[in-house]
Amino acid sequence: MANEIKLLRFLAQDMTQAELGKRVGLTRQTIAAIEQERYSPTLDVAFRIAHVFGKRIEEVFHWTPPEGGSG
Structure with a gap:
């Protein structure tokens, strides 16, 4: 799932992944994996x-949605 976390961290005074x-x-x-789209976070x-x-x-x-899916 694509995300804007890296950009938002930058805009938040260079917040680190650890912060x-x-x-x-x-x-x-885990934050790094979510940013790199290797892991999808839970809804929470x-x-x-x-x-x-x-x-x-x-x-x-x-x-x-995936290509060709009805979803």
Whole structure:
């Protein structure tokens, strides 16, 4: 799932992955994996991340239906 976390961290006075992780209860490694789209966060975590930046969830995360799917 695409996301704007890296940009939002930059705009938040260069917040580190570790700082964001601490604020949402995750490790720096998990934040990195979410940023790099190697891991999709739970809905709860996605809302917590969006809340840290004062954004709606759809401003942070972007989901695209799979090609050829009905979804």
